[in-house]
Amino acid sequence: AQKVTQAQTEISVVEKEDVTLDCVYETRDTTYYLFWYKQPPSGELVFLIRQNSFDEQNEISGRYSWNFQKSTSSFNFTITASQVVDSAVYFCALSEAANTGFQKLVFGTGTRLLVSP
Amino acid sequence: GAVVSQHPSWVICKSGTSVKIECRSLDFQATTMFWYRQFPKQSLMLMATSNEGSKATYEQGVEKDKFLINHASLTLSTLTVTSAHPEDSSFYICSARDLAGARYGYTFGSGTRLTVV
Numbered sequence: 001a002q003k004v005t006q007a008q009t010e011i012s013v014v015e016k017e018d019v020t021l022d023c024v025y026e027t028r029d030t031t032y033y034l035f036w037y038k039q040p041p042s043g044e045l046v047f048l049i050r051q052n053s054f055d056e057q058n059e060i061s062g063r064y065s066w067n068f069q070k071s072t073s074s075f076n077f078t079i080t081a082s083q084v085v086d087s088a089v090y091f092c093a094l095s096e097a098a099n100t101g102f103q104k105l106v107f108g109t110g111t112r113l114l115v116s117p
Numbered sequence: 118g119a120v121v122s123q124h125p126s127w128v129i130c131k132s133g134t135s136v137k138i139e140c141r142s143l144d145f146q147a148t149t150m151f152w153y154r155q156f157p158k159q160s161l162m163l164m165a166t167s168n169e170g171s172k173a174t175y176e177q178g179v180e181k182d183k184f185l186i187n188h189a190s191l192t193l194s195t196l197t198v199t200s201a202h203p204e205d206s207s208f209y210i211c212s213a214r215d216l217a218g219a220r221y222g223y224t225f226g227s228g229t230r231l232t233v234v
Contacts, residue, residue, distance in 0.1 A: 033222060035222070035223075043208055043210075043227070043228045043230065044225065044227045044228055045161075045210065045225040045228075047223075047225075050222060091160065091161070095222065095223075104151055104163050104166055105151065105161075105163070105212065105223060106163070107160045107161045107162075108160065109159070109160045110159075110160050
C-alpha cells in the first residue's frame with residue numbers, strides 16, 4: 001500500500017533562510033508520481049511540483065528545488081530565501097500509475113512552515 | 118489551465134439536514150473525481166473515487182449512505198452529506214483527473230468548509 005511520511009510537523013525560520021521539507025514514501029509500484037502542494041490558510045491546494053518516478057533528474061524552479069532519491073524513497077523540497085508569504089502547510093503526495101492514468105493521491109500529514117520577518 | 122469550480126465555499130447547516138457540494142470541471146472533462154475530507158490541522162483523507170456514469174468507490178470506514186456521490190456527467194460531480202451531524206463538520210475538497218493527465222495530473226476545487234450546528 002502507498003504511504004507518505006512527513007516527519008517534520010512544524011518548521012519555523014526567519015525570512016531569507018533556506019528551508020528543506022522532508023518526505024519519505026512507500027510504494028510497490030515501479031511507476032509512480034510524487035507531488036508537493038502548498039495549502040495557505042484559505043484552504044485551497046496550490047500545486048508546486050510533480051516528479052515522475054522514471055525521471056531521476058532533480059530540478060530547480062525559481063526559489064523551489066527538489067531532490068528525488070529513489071534509492072532511499074525520499075522526495076525532499078527546498079525553498080531558497082524564504083519569504084513570509086511562504087508560510088503555509090506543505091503536503092507531499094504520492095500517486096501510483098495505472099493504465100488509465102493517475103490513481104488516487106495519498107497525502108502525507110503535512111509540514112507547517114512559519115516564516116517570520 | 119484546467120479549473121475545477123467548487124460550491125459552496127462554506128456552509129453552515131443545522132444538525133439533521135442535508136448539504137450538497139458541487140464540483141464542476143471547466144474547459145475539460147473529468148473522467149474521475151476524488152473527494153477528500155480534511156479535519157482541522159490534519160491531512161487530506163480520501164473519502165471516495167467516482168467515475169462518470171458509474172457508482173463511486175468508497176474508502177474503508179466511509180459510510181456510502183451518508184456521503185452520497187453522484188458523477189452523472191463528465192463535468193459535474195456532487196457530494197451530498199445526508200443527515201449531517203456536528204462530527205461531519207470539516208473541510209471537503211474535490212479533485213479531478215482530466216483525460217490526458219495534464220501537467221498537473223490533478224486539479225483541485227477550492228474546498229467547502231462545512232459547519233454543522
